[in-house]
Amino acid sequence: MKTQILKAVDLCKSFANNGGQNHVLDMINLEIYKGDFTVIMGSSGAGKSTLLYTLSGMDTATNGKIYYKDKELNSYAEKQMADIRAREFGFIFQQMHLISNLTLLENAAVVGYLGQKKSTKEVRERALALLTQTHVEHAKDRLPSQVSGGEAQRAAIARAMMNEPEIIFADEPTGALNKRNTEDVLDLLTELNRQGQSILMVTHDIRAAIHADRFLYLEDGKISGEMEMPPYESKDAKNREKQVDAWLSSMSW
Structure with missing residues (x-):
């Protein structure tokens, strides 16, 4: 039985627009489960990133409630919320x-x-271990300007894993990468998910989306479709791409 880790109830997000209200998120109800690799898809402007940021507490909801481990995030003070994010x-x-x-x-x-009771030595040892896990330890002493985009993104993934997060929120993590680096980053995220890491990712790229096992489609601020697939296997990539493409077509993508 799956364990619920994050839940949205009647979630709304609106922005003022020329004297009116632009309802980017409109009464969204969803649950995110521990160990799932969930992807949010939809056309440009559908509110995908807004949903991701609102669920993670980086943005505030206009109405509705968000629960993390059955505790209402909306009730937390900003410092408490910042501690959870960290x-x-x-x-x-x-x-x-x-x-x-x-x-x-x-x-x-x-x-x-940030908020950890670890020594400097312990923090650096974990950081090095994560750079090794993300295959970028060879560049540990280089500045971001001295490495490729793929190496920088793998270092960013190591940073995201630093405090052993319950959930990784990923917003178009391969959007600025070439094909080879995209594949490397997606393979890394897939491997982390196999190890039990929960991932919630926004993407417009079908080739990135097929690494997920749960798919949500956002349209006009609402979740209008959902699909589940078995965990990703590289040998099934082409077939998965066809299935996801067919599903997206049925959603009028």
Whole structure:
């Protein structure tokens, strides 16, 4: 039986627009389960990133409730929410947001000092272990400007894993990468998911989406479709791509 880790109830997000309201998220109800690799898809402007940021507490909902481990996130003060984001959530973005004057090792380590009772030595050892796991340890002493986009994104994944997050939130994590680096990053995310890591990812790329096992389709601020597939296996990639493409077509993508 799956364990629910994140839940949205009647979630709404609106923005003022020329004297009116633009309802980006409209009464969304969903559950995210531990160990799942869930992907959110939809046309441009559907609210995918807004949903991701709202669920993670990086943005605030206009109405509705969000529960994390059965506790209502909406009731938390900003400092409490910041602590949860630092200690229990991991984030990967299209633009890596690495600190330009820190090495990859220092970038991976920096979040380990936030709210953690670990020594400097312990933090650096974990950061190095994660850079090794993400296959970028050879560049640990280089600055972000001295490595490829793929290496920088793998370092960003190491940073996201630093505090052993319950969920990784990924917003178009391969959007700025070439084909080879895209495959490397997706293989890495797939491997982390096989190890039990929960992942919630926004993407517009079918080749990225097929690595997930659960698919949500967002349209006009609502979840209009859902599909599940068995865990990803590379030998099934072409068939999975056909299935996802057919499903998206049925959603009028």
